[in-house]
Amino acid sequence: MGATTLTATLVDNVRARRWRSFDLQLCLYMVLLIVLGLVMGYSVGYAEAGDAADLSQTVKTLIWATIGLIIFFTAASVDYHWLQTLTMPIYLFVLGLLALTLMIGTNLFGAQLSITVAGLDFQFSEVAKVLMVVVLATFLSGRREKVGKLSTLVGAAVLMAIPTALVFRQPDLGTALVFVAILIGMLFMSGASIGWMGIFTGATVAVAPLLVQTLENYQRQRLFCFLDPGADPQGACYQLIQSLNAVGSGGLFGQGLTAGRQNQLGFLPVQSTDFIFTVVAEELGFIGSILVLVIFGLLIWRILAIGWGARDALGMMMAVGLASMLLFQIMVNVGMVIGIMPVTGIPLPFITYGGSSLISLMFGMGILQSVRMHARKPTF
């Protein structure tokens, strides 16, 4: 009894000291983005259900966000070095889940993207992205002085290649690209040889056309729409054209929440998922979309700051891994919506509806808080 009280007091003290360095900015940006996602999701649901707005998706997102917050705080309160210890099981867990998804995945738009457990869709590729940041961070931080060697590059590439191949087979081109982006970002930040990276990047670019050939026809067509949307206005490029019309219609100030005509009339197919930024742009206008981009920019800035201030390379690598992932997803998703990036199925972090994406990201943010709270300055 007495021992327990003592332990609890000690823990409280330790925590209290650490929680003082809890990054409020990071938390604020995260919450702002989640709320924005909720609001935009409501607007989309409003369109789909007519006057009686469909709340079920909003409610689901709230539930997911609540679960996410618990995970966020749990991750924040645990020393992130535990993850280093668990890296091997985590990696095997990721491979196992991705293989499982490939085998029994639910058919959604022709691709096996998720599996359904107790009525809830789990997109394990979303969880895998964050977990792979952890795996790579452990690997790269462990390389220490050998980090500049070719073996580091090859090792990291091989580690990443297996899950990438598994998601590519689903086929989920978007997540595969995110894996590659995480790899490149983390390698670069780890101090890997720029020369070798250049060679590898060149080789990847060289084989890219071959990979494109293995894609399904619909994916290929969608991929190249952004180069010439008029090529197939009724078919593959229909989404893109309607999206551009919607973004343009937003103007400076937007048409107002739940008042976007393109959105409300259903011209943005699957708008609640990948094209959610279109709704932001249409309903909130240029001001609103720039504001959202600014929040994203500040978030990435905070993450980089946390990485810079991390106590060790593990924390730093985790931060830059998550930053790479977010930056790439924002670039491709928003770029796609505004017609400067190919149409791939990459969600907009925090805003695109999806429980697995949301809790994965919040888990990642929790790790960052842990990195922050175990940073150099407060410790010394």
Place this chain on the structure above:
Amino acid sequence: MADLNEGRLDLPRSRARFVAFAVVAALIFSILGVRLFHLQVVRGEEYAAEAVRSRTVEVPIPAPRGLVYDRQGRALVVNVPSWTVKVRPADLPAGATGRVLRRVAELTGSEPRTLRQRLNAFQGSPFDLVPIERGISRQAALIIGEESASLPGVVVEVDPIRRYLDDQGAANGKLLSHILGYTGPVNLDEFRDLADDGYLRDDVIGRAGVEASFEEALRGTYGAELWVRDAGGRAVNSLETLQEPVPGKNLMLTLDARMQRVATDALRWGMKAVGVEQGVTVVMNPQTGEILAMVSLPAYDNNKFATGISAEDYQVYLDNPARPLRNHAIADIYPPGSTFKLVTGLAALEAGVTTAGRLWPTYACYQIPGAPDGQCLYDWNRQGFGPLNMVDAFAHSSDTFFYQMAIRLGIDAFGSWAEELGFGERSGIALPGEAAGIVASREWARSQGRENVFTGELAQAGIGQNVVAVTPVQLLNAYAAVANGGKLMRPMVVRGETDADGKLVERYKPEVIRRLDASAANLRTMRIGAREVITSGHAYNIRDLRLPGALSGKTGTAEFGTRSRRGTLPFHSWFVAYLPSNAGSTDADLAVVTFSYSAVVPGNVSLAVVKYFLQEWYDLKQDLRLDPRDFSLVTAN
């Protein structure tokens, strides 16, 4: 720049690479921001306009199709609302098609196979609504509405369909089917040509009868409405009416539905009496060319077409050797037999081959000039008649008299007089599918690889056999021209068009195709001959009818085909006649032709049919019809 951390050598933390990362991030955000500025602020209005354009759609407003009335103002074609099941292929998942169509078929009492055929035959945009079953019951429509959640892509709409009526105002597609015709869905090939005229992919178009020949007037002009549409192509709400639809014109037919009924009953009776499968009766006003009744049997039921005829029903029509879908009165040609002697006779008088009074020998068998001895053409009367003049030869229908006339006329004069009277050319009646017919000529001979027709062929053509084939309407029109004093009239079926308010907007006047290049005296001679047919010829007891005016006419039979075991050939029989309907008038105002296709019973059933028609139409309180067993009494020529 290594960092010592709890005694462990850690990764170098490169400030340069952090800066590089931040710069890349800033660059990416800048590009996104600039692009957004370009899209939303610089070109915002452009995109907004394009969005509005792609969100609105011009929805056509169909115009009500024009109605059809008979000359007494009886409605013959009306529009009735009808429930139509339609499918939008884009909303019907491929995997569910079978189940959905099976359920719809079950509810509407149709075949899933038929529905699938209609759906597959459509081949339009997947956003187009495809009508798969028309005229379903209200009950079925309600159930489909209730089950809409489990029947994706299926909608029920109220579309007007055509209902064809008879003289009593009852739905009866068989009375006037060949005149009124029917409408049917446009197919994809037609649609490509018609889309510019405002036709819709699920539109109907006139397929036969006046529905086809007056398509443009009946259809009206479709209006247009601007609608906001959703991404699925569905119209959501109306913004404004761009153009009001103009209802189709109503047609006023020249036909009298009650006369059509009487003529149909008479023809049906006669055909049944002698076991004939095909027959025609046409009644016209010889002064104007107005068709008063036009019966072609067997008829088809055009109400079956109004809701979309089933493949089975259609096949039954196609398989019937009597071809019910064809209007035999204008679309088919037959040898006219002795009725054609009018043409030969008038031509002989006009060409100076003979005069009204000149007597010609007649023979049991007429030796063909220039042919070897013994090659002769028989008269139907194997005894011969002795010397005859034109009127008596026509009245008694002497074959050998007219062989001589034809041969002396020669092929050119004969052919040109046949053409003068309207044979070998379409009459121009406003009904689709008219045939031109065949008249013996040098041209025809050349098409057979000869310089000229054989003399025997010419002689036979002179009595309406061999190289002569006419439509019943052509024959009637030729007799009408002689009856009215020499005007070949254009047969007409529509007198005028009215607008939706009943105001006459178009009047069709009787049209003279040509004035015959024949003298009044010669026309009169032929009319006397036609009168003599009734009074002293062999038209049996038709002279006993107490008709309001003097009846004139001509019988005809034409043998064809192969001999039966008793040595008789099947033959067509004709009777064509005209009379004034008012006592004291000499201007015939009613001309009638009846044709029956192929009988083996001796006798002229067409004569009996006309007799029945006249006694019923003029309400003579007489019944001089023959007992069908007595048909052998009628002289067969």
